[in-house]
Amino acid sequence: MGINTNRTKLDTGNNACAEAVKLAAPDIIAAYPITPQTSVSEKLASYVDEGVLHARYIPVESEHSAISAVAAASAAGARTFTATSSQGILYMNEILHYTAGGRLPVVLVNVNRAINAPWCLYVDHQDSASQRDTGWLQLYAGDNQEIHDYVLLAYRTAEEAMIPTMVCYDGFLLSHSMLPYEPIEEEIARKYLPDRDPDWCLHPAYGRKTFAQVTPAFEYSEFRKRLAQESALALDVIKDRGAELDALTGHNVCSHVKPYRNEDADYLIVSMGSMGVEAEMSADILRNQGIKAGSLRVRTFRPFPAETFVELIPEGTSVIVLDRNYAYGTGGGIILQELKEALYGRKVSVRIAGTSIGVGGMELPAQHMADTVKDVILSAWNDKI
Amino acid sequence: MIELRIHGRGGQGVVTLAEMLAQIALAAGKNAQTMPFFGVERRGANVKTSVRLSDEPIKNRSQSTTPDVLVLMHANLFDAAMADGEHADAYFVISSTEPVQMQQKCWYFDGISIALENDLVVDGEPYVNIPMLGALCKVLDLPKELMIEQISKKWSDKRGLPNVRAATKAYETVTA
Numbered sequence A: 001m002g003i004n005t006n007r008t009k010l011d012t013g014n015n016a017c018a019e020a021v022k023l024a025a026p027d028i029i030a031a032y033p034i035t036p037q038t039s040v041s042e043k044l045a046s047y048v049d050e051g052v053l054h055a056r057y058i059p060v061e062s063e064h065s066a067i068s069a070v071a072a073a074s075a076a077g078a079r080t081f082t083a084t085s086s087q088g089i090l091y092m093n094e095i096l097h098y099t100a101g102g103r104l105p106v107v108l109v110n111v112n113r114a115i116n117a118p119w120c121l122y123v124d125h126q127d128s129a130s131q132r133d134t135g136w137l138q139l140y141a142g143d144n145q146e147i148h149d150y151v152l153l154a155y156r157t158a159e160e161a162m163i164p165t166m167v168c169y170d171g172f173l174l175s176h177s178m179l180p181y182e183p184i185e186e187e188i189a190r191k192y193l194p195d196r197d198p199d200w201c202l203h204p205a206y207g208r209k210t211f212a213q214v215t216p217a218f219e220y221s222e223f224r225k226r227l228a229q230e231s232a233l234a235l236d237v238i239k240d241r242g243a244e245l246d247a248l249t250g251h252n253v254c255s256h257v258k259p260y261r262n263e264d265a266d267y268l269i270v271s272m273g274s275m276g277v278e279a280e281m282s283a284d285i286l287r288n289q290g291i292k293a294g295s296l297r298v299r300t301f302r303p304f305p306a307e308t309f310v311e312l313i314p315e316g317t318s319v320i321v322l323d324r325n326y327a328y329g330t331g332g333g334i335i336l337q338e339l340k341e342a343l344y345g346r347k348v349s350v351r352i353a354g355t356s357i358g359v360g361g362m363e364l365p366a367q368h369m370a371d372t373v374k375d376v377i378l379s380a381w382n383d384k385i
Numbered sequence B: 001m002i003e004l005r006i007h008g009r010g011g012q013g014v015v016t017l018a019e020m021l022a023q024i025a026l027a028a029g030k031n032a033q034t035m036p037f038f039g040v041e042r043r044g045a046n047v048k049t050s051v052r053l054s055d056e057p058i059k060n061r062s063q064s065t066t067p068d069v070l071v072l073m074h075a076n077l078f079d080a081a082m083a084d085g086e087h088a089d090a091y092f093v094i095s096s097t098e099p100v101q102m103q104q105k106c107w108y109f110d111g112i113s114i115a116l117e118n119d120l121v122v123d124g125e126p127y128v129n130i131p132m133l134g135a136l137c138k139v140l141d142l143p144k145e146l147m148i149e150q151i152s153k154k155w156s157d158k159r160g161l162p163n164v165r166a167a168t169k170a171y172e173t174v175t176a
Helices: A013-024 A038-050 A063-075 A086-091 A093-101 A144-161 A186-192 A217-249 A275-288 A306-312 A334-343 A366-381 B014-027 B075-083 B111-117 B129-139 B144-154 B160-173
Strands: A009-012 A028-030 A056-058 A080-084 A107-112 A137-140 A165-170 A178-181 A257-260 A267-272 A293-298 A300-302 A318-323 A351-356 B002-009 B031-037 B046-054 B069-072 B091-095 B106-109
Touching: A009 A013, A009 B014, A013 A038, A013 A080, A013 A107, A013 A144, A013 A165, A013 A186, A028 A038, A028 A063, A038 A056, A038 A080, A063 A080, A063 A086, A063 A093, A080 A086, A086 A093, A086 A107, A093 A217, A107 A144, A137 A144, A137 A217, A144 A165, A144 A178, A144 A186, A144 A217, A178 B014, A186 A217, A217 A300, A257 A275, A257 A306, A267 A275, A267 A334, A267 A366, A275 A293, A275 A366, A306 A334, A318 A334, A318 A366, A334 A351, A351 A366, B002 B014, B002 B075, B014 B031, B014 B046, B014 B129, B014 B144, B046 B075, B069 B075, B069 B129, B091 B129, B106 B129, B111 B129, B111 B160, B129 B144, B129 B160, B144 B160
Parallel strands: A028 A056, A028 A080, A080 A107, A107 A165, A137 A165, A267 A293, A267 A318, A318 A351, B002 B069, B069 B091, B091 B106
Antiparallel strands: A009 A178, A137 A300, A178 B031, A257 A293, B002 B046, B031 B046
16 A cells, blocks of 8 residues: 555654644644754744743743643643653643643653653653543543544543543654645534633633532532533543544544454454554564454543443454553553453453553564463463463 | 564664654555664663564554564674564665675665765764665655655754755665
8 A cells, every 4th residue: 555645644653633723723832842842832832932832831840840830720721731651640630630620621642651760751641640530631642643633532531521632652662753644624623623612711801600618528529529520421532532533534543442353363462552552563473473453543542432342352262462561469450450340240241351562662673462362361271372 | 564673872873763664654545663672771772673564554563573684773783683583585685884794685775974975974873774774765665755854854944955865875875
């Protein structure tokens, strides 16, 4: 299959991200540089400086301030953006909870990077996956097209569900790798994502509304109950707005899970992020060895698309989860735990096992993942393969 | 698919070389990918970048450990390149002032002389990345016109011409 050289552009994931943020036209950007995110905030700063992006760029002194600034601006009715990685998102943690609790539709890009200690620059998913219970929605891209498109999807979703949304992608492997993608045309972007029109905001022009009092238990519990319920319902928002975006762009990159050769598979590899794209090659390698394998790549991680997995994993299938993170104390990773929970009581003859690999930027070529899948099959079930 | 791994030293313009090569391949209708490996770089430290070109969409998301082509910005990077793996039939493209003797098939060209002739010198250091771009376009059978177009696009000012000249010279003089 050739490539449409008129519409296709070759660029890094960070540039594909910044291009999409420009299309989304945020009013306020606040970010603090950290490897490997830095070139996103640099690019946006230069867009603002050149006057091609009419946003107010706040050069803050820390990630905690970055998220605080955009949360406050979002409460005042602005469309906002911030980006970070690794220690940066950990430093934001307090305000991540605050942003979700306040139902502020902030969009954050997290360029995945291992967390300290020991000090490490390279990819794994511990940084954002460990923010699972902050209330944020989380999408994970596998290539630069998905990065570009998910930024717009994140804004539509966040502003409709009134829940902040994170777009995550792998440091260096995508952030600094040039891959082909088709930029969304400005007209399509404007049609898909018009200016934000908030129902309410903390702004003098809209009168005084404040929740600064200590909230009594009943009201507090109602706030949190609604966040929990509406987070789960946000799966439909992501799905529908994704379908709408795909229809406009013709890209076909928005779905909760990306399946590959799953329909007749005995073994399904589940993974997330860029490794999930190469895992399709691992499935091919295993098929060539007589093992009927397929792949399911997680795109929507929060809320976890349990129903989609129930549909995609037939009875009798064996599932091998490859996590680029650890759920410490469980012997596996975070997606393994999520998937077990999703399928519990729903499937009687599906087996699930998994392992954590690729942490701290360990390379995951297709052959290595295929070998790891076989190791898991043998150690967990001792199947004759 | 053809996989290349470029070995150079920090500050030699390996990332720029990889990006321009991939852009030329894209303009020629190919799927292309660059995957630079970033260490905590210092000028002069070993650096590498994988480049993949294919007629099919590229699903790889890891550094190439079995490249078809090993690109050395200097012959003294041979050991570093071999340590990261190669395909059994891999061949080399090397910038070298003299013919290179090795067991594997090898293309070479005098990148340093070409850089000096065209004044591609920064802080006294001749830059062989654009001559290498020319050599690789020849070796990979990428059209010279697209190469010239890409270089002219990258440097639309007076820097364009010496770079086009250098790449063209390497394109025409690289030998197996």
